Amino acid sequence: MIKTIDKLTPKDLTEEILFWKEKREAIILAHVYQPGEIQDIADFTGDSLFLSQQAAKTRAKVIVFCGVHFMAEIAAILSPEKIVLLPEVKAGCPMADMAPFRKVKNKINEIPQAVVISYVNSSAAVKSLSDYCCTSANAVQVAQAIPAEKDILFLPDMNLADFTARKAKRNIIAWQGYCPVHNILTKEDIIKAKNHHPKALLLIHPECRPEVCDLADYVGSTRGIINFASNNSAKEYIIGTELGIFYPLKKNNPDKQFFPASEKMICQDMKLITLEKVLYSLKNLTPRITVQEDIRKKSLKALNRMMEIT
Ligand code: SF4
Known part of the structure; x- marks a missing residue:
């Protein structure tokens, strides 16, 4: 009996995905905010830059990017000869959408003397208008250059802009966008979490508000947070970023305890991808993400300038 995709068990689905992955000569990349079952079938998990670097290095012909739209676009910018698939085409980034191409272009025309740094969480079109790209891990280093x-x-991101300006000691004009998932975290949430877990260290992502970052023992990217918790001897941590990160944190550190700074920190877009959609995508080689060649070349320059610095 042939089972339709929606009738397959998670085990069947995983087997089918592995079969089609081999057939398509594909690689599966998953961001650490993805659901655990998606992270489990991935060849690589990590933050957007790490994953794109893997995408650029791989000999695979097809890249299945389990993340959001701008991440798949970065893979398409770095690897134009490969087929880049985003299993759920509606998985976007509300923060990237807060900086539309036309408005950014107008702003650049108003202040032509300014150097433009765009966080990788932006559209390819916006990257093409930028002098440099940056990630949350290297924003300070890029600004210092x-x-x-x-x-x-x-x-x-205005919050990452604030963090970068303070650390790099640079004069930054911040676009007024923000990540709704990180910006939701308040000082009051932190005080409450610290009262419940007084021994825990507080690890915060720099997309959070400045007054929240100020209370942290460590502020860093998702990769930074994972490395900090893995290499530190403390046994308890309060984590201020998207809740998907708990999956690798707990898996890599079974002897440690992790508590969310707020249960509200869930990115709905990151949860749109399912095993069924990954399988459909591999079988049908769709939805495919491409970037117009002139935009790709310009945005590649901004990405390469970042890589040269870091
Ligand atoms: S967590 Fe924030 S920055 Fe990341 S994809 Fe979701 S909305 Fe965008």
Whole structure:
């Protein structure tokens, strides 16, 4: 009897995915905010930059990107000869959408003297308008590479812009975008979590508000948070980022305890991808993400400038 995709058990689905992955000569990449079962079938899990670097290095012909739209776009920018699939085409990033191409272009025209740094959480079109890209792990390093007398237009995240300006000691004009998942975390949430877990260290993502970052023992990217918790001797941690990160944190550190700074920190877009959609995508080689060649070349320059610095 032939089973339709929606009738397959998780075990059947995994087997089918592995079969089609081999047949398509594909690689599966999953962001650490993805559901655990998606992280389990991935060849690589990590943050957006790490995954894109894997995408660029791989000999695979097909890249299945389990993340959101801008991440698959980065893979398409770095690997134009490969087929890049995003199993759920509606998986977007509300923060990236807060910096639309036309508005960014107008702003750049208003302040032509400013150096433009765009966080990788932006569209390929916006990257193509930028001098540099950055990630949450290297934003400070990229800003420090800009001469101190220059103005920097930083987009789209105002919280990461604030963190970068303070650490890099640069004059930053911040685009007023934010990640709704990280910006939701308040100082009051932190005080409450600390009262419940007084011995825990507080690890915070820099997309959180400045007053929240100020209370942290460590502020860093998802990779930074995972490394910090894995290498530190403390046994308890309060984590201020998207809840998907608990999956690798717990898996890698079974002897440690992790508590969410807030249960509200869930990115709905990151949860849109399912095993069924991954299988459908591999079988049908759709939905495919491509980037227009002129935009790709310009955005590649901004990404390469970041890589040269870091
Ligand atoms: S967690 Fe925030 S920045 Fe990341 S994809 Fe979701 S909305 Fe965008």
